Amino acid sequence: xxxxxxxxxxxxxxxxxxxxxxxxxxxxxxxxxxxxxxxxxxxxxxxxxxxxxxxxxxxxxxxxxxxxxxxxxxxxxxxxxxxxxxxxxxxxxxxxxxxxxxxxxxxxxxxxxxxxxxxxxxxxxxxxxxxxxxxxxxxxxxxxxxxxxxxxxxxxxxxxxxxxxxxxxxxxxxxxxxxxxxxxxxxxxxxxxxxxxxxxxxxxxxxxxxxxxxxxxxxxxxxxxxxxxxxxxxxxxxxxxxxxxxxxxxxxxxxxxxxxxxxxxxxxxxxxxxxxxxxxxxxxxxxxxxxxxxxxxxxxxxxxxxxxxxxxxxxxxxxxxxxxxxxxxxxxxxxxxxxxxxxxxxxxxxxxxxxxxxxxxxxxxxxxxxxxxxxxxxxxxxxxxxxxxxxxxxxxxxxxxxxxxxxxxxxxxxxxxxxxxxxxxxxxxxxxxxxxxxxxxxxxxxxxxxxxxxxxxxxxxxxxxxxxxxxxxxxxxxxxxxxxxxxxxxxxxxxxxxxxxxxxxxxxx
Amino acid sequence: xxxxxxxxxxxxxxxxxxxxxxxxxxxxxxxxxxxxxxxxxxxxxxxxxxxxxxxxxxxxxxxxxxxxxxxxxxxxxxxxxxxxxxxxxxxxxxxxxxxxxxxxxxxxxxxxxxxxxxxxxxxxxxxxxxxxxxxxxxxxxxxxxxxxxxxxxxxxxxxxxxxxxxxxxxxxxxxxxxxxxxxxxxxxxxxxxxxxxxxxxxxxxxxxxxxxxxxxxxxxxxxxxxxxxxxxxxxxxxxxxxxxxxxxxxxxxxxxxxxxxxxxxxxxxxxxxxxxxxxxxxxxxxxxxxxxxxxxxxxxxxxxxxxxxxxxxxxxxxxxx
Numbered sequence: 001x002x003x004x005x006x007x008x009x010x011x012x013x014x015x016x017x018x019x020x021x022x023x024x025x026x027x028x029x030x031x032x033x034x035x036x037x038x039x040x041x042x043x044x045x046x047x048x049x050x051x052x053x054x055x056x057x058x059x060x061x062x063x064x065x066x067x068x069x070x071x072x073x074x075x076x077x078x079x080x081x082x083x084x085x086x087x088x089x090x091x092x093x094x095x096x097x098x099x100x101x102x103x104x105x106x107x108x109x110x111x112x113x114x115x116x117x118x119x120x121x122x123x124x125x126x127x128x129x130x131x132x133x134x135x136x137x138x139x140x141x142x143x144x145x146x147x148x149x150x151x152x153x154x155x156x157x158x159x160x161x162x163x164x165x166x167x168x169x170x171x172x173x174x175x176x177x178x179x180x181x182x183x184x185x186x187x188x189x190x191x192x193x194x195x196x197x198x199x200x201x202x203x204x205x206x207x208x209x210x211x212x213x214x215x216x217x218x219x220x221x222x223x224x225x226x227x228x229x230x231x232x233x234x235x236x237x238x239x240x241x242x243x244x245x246x247x248x249x250x251x252x253x254x255x256x257x258x259x260x261x262x263x264x265x266x267x268x269x270x271x272x273x274x275x276x277x278x279x280x281x282x283x284x285x286x287x288x289x290x291x292x293x294x295x296x297x298x299x300x301x302x303x304x305x306x307x308x309x310x311x312x313x314x315x316x317x318x319x320x321x322x323x324x325x326x327x328x329x330x331x332x333x334x335x336x337x338x339x340x341x342x343x344x345x346x347x348x349x350x351x352x353x354x355x356x357x358x359x360x361x362x363x364x365x366x367x368x369x370x371x372x373x374x375x376x377x378x379x380x381x382x383x384x385x386x387x388x389x390x391x392x393x394x395x396x397x398x399x400x401x402x403x404x405x406x407x408x409x410x411x412x413x414x415x416x417x418x419x420x421x422x423x424x425x426x427x428x429x430x431x432x433x434x435x436x437x438x439x440x441x442x443x444x445x446x447x448x449x450x451x452x453x454x455x456x457x458x459x460x461x462x463x464x465x466x467x468x469x470x471x472x473x474x475x476x477x478x479x480x481x482x483x484x485x486x487x488x489x490x491x492x493x494x495x496x497x498x499x500x501x502x503x504x505x506x507x508x509x
Numbered sequence: 510x511x512x513x514x515x516x517x518x519x520x521x522x523x524x525x526x527x528x529x530x531x532x533x534x535x536x537x538x539x540x541x542x543x544x545x546x547x548x549x550x551x552x553x554x555x556x557x558x559x560x561x562x563x564x565x566x567x568x569x570x571x572x573x574x575x576x577x578x579x580x581x582x583x584x585x586x587x588x589x590x591x592x593x594x595x596x597x598x599x600x601x602x603x604x605x606x607x608x609x610x611x612x613x614x615x616x617x618x619x620x621x622x623x624x625x626x627x628x629x630x631x632x633x634x635x636x637x638x639x640x641x642x643x644x645x646x647x648x649x650x651x652x653x654x655x656x657x658x659x660x661x662x663x664x665x666x667x668x669x670x671x672x673x674x675x676x677x678x679x680x681x682x683x684x685x686x687x688x689x690x691x692x693x694x695x696x697x698x699x700x701x702x703x704x705x706x707x708x709x710x711x712x713x714x715x716x717x718x719x720x721x722x723x724x725x726x727x728x729x730x731x732x733x734x735x736x737x738x739x740x741x742x743x744x745x746x747x748x749x750x751x752x753x754x755x756x757x758x759x760x761x762x763x764x765x766x767x768x769x770x771x772x773x774x775x776x777x778x779x780x781x782x783x784x785x786x787x788x789x790x791x792x793x794x795x796x797x798x799x800x801x802x803x804x805x806x807x808x809x810x811x812x813x814x815x816x817x818x819x820x821x822x823x824x825x826x827x828x829x830x
Contacts, residue, residue: 081710093709094705308823326824
C-alpha cells in the first residue's frame with residue numbers, strides 16, 4: 001500500500017524535559033496510516049515518553065504536534081482517543097477492582113459519564129475469541145486475571161475502540177508465542193484497513209516479523225528511521241549503542257580466578273517472577289546484573305536481603321546454608337549483607353530527616369556498633385566528598401547525587417561483606433557517578449563482594465568482572481571478561497542469541 | 510453467580526450478619542416484632558445509613574469525609590427554620606436544605622481537586638466551618654419541623670416502616686441506575702487506580718467533584734431526615750455521626766483505600782451498627798461497657814478486612830497499601 005501524504009501524527013522539534021533530565025530532545029517523527037512502525041531503543045532511550053506524548057498522557061515541553069497535517073494539542077488521553085489515537089499501555093490501563101466487562105466499557109467512545117456503551121463489549125469479546133481469550137469471563141475482576149489475560153483484555157479494549165492509530169507499548173510481553181501470532185494477525189488486519197500502528201517491543205524477532213518501518217531512539221533522540229530489512233542485526237544494534245566515555249571509570253584490574261566465594265545462590269526462584277537463578281559472589285569482585293527493566297534482577301536483590309516470602313533454592317555463605325527471611329537477619333554482622341535500594345527517595349532515605357539521622361538508620365540495632373557516633377561515617381563521607389552545610393541539614397535539600405552518597409554511607413559504616421546495589425547511579429550527575437565508581441572499585445579491592453544491578457551497560461562493561469543478563473525472570477546469558485561488550489549485553493537483553501562462542505561456553509559451564 | 514458472589518463477598522457477609530442480628534433483636538425484644546419496634550430501629554438506622562452513604566461517596570474515590578456530621582448539623586438547623594408552613598414553603602425549605610448539603614460537598618471537592626489538598630485535611634477544616642454556620646443559625650437547640658410531614662416520613666406505610674421504603678428507594682432508584690452509568694463506573698475506577706482511569710480517557714476531575722457533591726447531598730438528606738425524627742434543629746449533632754459513618758462503611762465492606770465496596774454495603778454497615786446498639790440496650794450490659802463492646806466489634810471487622818496483607822509476598826509491598 002503506498003504511503004499516504006499526510007501523517008496521522010507528526011512531531012516536529014519536540015522535547016520533553018523533566019527537571020534536569022531531557023527525556024526527549026528535538027525529536028522529529030511521523031507515523032502514517034496503513035503501516036506498522038516499530039520503535040527500538042534501550043531503557044531510557046525515550047520510547048515510552050514518545051508513546052505518552054502521542055497518547056495525550058503528557059504534553060511536550062517544546063515543539064509542535066500535528067495531527068492529519070494540522071497543529072493540535074493533545075491535552076488528555078480522552079482527547080487523544082476522540083481523535084482515534086488509542087494506546088495500549090505497558091503499565092496496564094485496566095482498573096483492578098472492576099470486572100472485565102466494566103473495564104471494557106470504561107471510557108469507551110460515546111460513553112462519557114452517562115449511559116454505558118455496551119456495544120463495545122460484544123466487539124471486544126469478538127477480538128478476545130480470536131486471540132485465545134474466549135475463556136476470560138466478563139464478570140471476573142481484573143485483579144483476579146493473570147498478567148497474560150490482562151494483556152489480552154487490554155488488546156481487546158484497544159481494538160474495540162476503532163483506532164486510527166493503534167499504539168502498542170510492550171503489548172505482548174506476557175503472551176506466549178501462539179497467542180502473539182494471533183495478535184499479530186489482528187494487527188496486520190488493522191494495518192490493511194488503513195490503521196497506523198506504533199509498536200514497541202523488546203522482542204527483536206517480533207519487530208522483525210511485524211514491522212514495516214523501524215525507528216531507532218537513543219538517549220532521547222531520534223537516530224534514524226528505515227524500512228524493515230534495510231539493516232541486519234549488527235547494524236541495528238550498533239545504532240542503538242551510544243558513544244563511549246572511558247575515563248568515567250577507574251581501571252579494571254584482572255579478576256582473580258581463585259577468589260574465595262562469599263555468597264552463592266543456587267536455583268533461586270520466586271513464584272512466577274524469578275526462575276532458577278544461580279549466582280556466585282566472590283570476594284573482591286563486582287558481579288553485574290543486567291537486562292531490561294523488571295526482568296527479575298530487582299527480585300534477586302530483594303530476595304538476598306530477606307524481603308521476599310516463599311523463595312526457593314539455596315543460599316550458601318561460608319559453607320552454611322542461610323535462610324534469608326528478614327532484613328534484620330541479612331544486615332547482622334554474622335552475614336553482613338547491605339542493600340542500597342533502587343528508589344532512594346522512598347526506600348533508601350527519609351527525606352524530611354537530617355543527614356545525621358539518616359546515617360544512623362542502618363546501624364541502629366546492630367550489635368557492636370554505636371550508631372550515634374559520627375566518626376564511623378566520616379571516612380566514607382570524605383571519600384565521596386559529600387557536599388552539605390552540616391550533618392543536621394535535611395536530606396530533601398540535597399541534590400540527587402549527594403542523597404545517594406548518604407544512602408551508600410549508612411550501609412558502608414556497618415562494614416558489610418557483601419553489598420547489593422540497585423542502579424546506584426540512576427538520575428545522578430556525571431561527577432558523582434565517577435566518585436561512586438571509584439568507591440565501588442576501592443570497596444571491591446578491600447575485599448567486599450559487590451552485586452551491582454544496572455540498566456546502564458557501560459557500568460556492566462567497565463566495572464564488573466562477571467555479568468548475568470536477565471530476561472523474563474531467568475538468566476539468559478553469563479558474560480565474563482572480554483565478553484562483556486555492549487553488543488553482547490544488548491543482544492542478550494533482547495533475548496537475541498548472537499553472543500560469542502566463549503559466552504555460549506560459559507552459559508553451558 | 511460465583512463471580513458475582515466473589516466480587517461482592519464483603520457486602521454479602523455484611524448483609525448476612527445484619528439478617529442474623531435483626532432476627533435476634535426482634536426475637537428477643539420484650540415487645541416482640543411489632544411495626545412499632547421495627548420503625549423505631551429503622552428510623553435510627555436510616556439516619557446513620559444516609560450519613561454512611563455520604564461517607565461512601567468520599568471513600569470510594571480514595572478519600573474520606575470528616576465533614577459528614579457537620580453538613581448534617583448545618584442542614585438540620587436550616588431545616589428547623591424552613592421546613593414548616595404551607596406545602597410550598599416546606600418544599601422550598603427541603604430544596605434549600607438539600608442545596609446547602611450539595612454545596613458543602615462541592616466546596617470540599619473543589620478544595621480537594623484544585624487546592625490539591627488531601628481530603629482528610631480539607632474536610633477537617635470545612636467541618637469546623639459548617640458547624641460554625643450551624644451555630645450561628647442555632648446557638649441553642651430549637652426550632653420546629655412540620656409535624657405532619659415528620660410523621661409521614663418516620664412512621665409506616667401499610668405496616669412497613671417508611672424508613673425502609675426510603676432505603677429501598679435509594680437502592681432501587683438511585684444506586685442501581687447510577688451503577689450503570691459512566692459516572693458510577695468512574696467512581697470505582699478513580700478510587701481503584703486513578704492512573705488507569707485517566708489513561709482510559711475518563712474525566713477524573715469531574716468524577717471527583719461529582720463524588721464529593723453527591724456525598725454532600727446525601728449528608729444533607731441525612732440532616733433532613735434527622736430533622737424529621739427529632740423535629741428540632743441542633744448544631745451539636747455532628748461529631749458522633751462523622752465517626753459512626755466511617756465505622757459503618759468499614760463494617761459494610763467498603764475499603765478505605767478506595768475502589769471497593771457498594772452503597773448497599775454502606776447501608777448494611779449502618780444498620781448493623783445501630784442494631785448492635787439496640788441489642789446492647791436490651792441486653793442488660795452495663796451502659797458504660799457498651800462503647801467497649803462496640804469498639805471490639807468494629808476492630809474485629811476491620812481486622813478481618815485487612816487480613817489479605819498476610820498474603821503479601823514482598824515485604825516492601827505492605828508499605829504500599
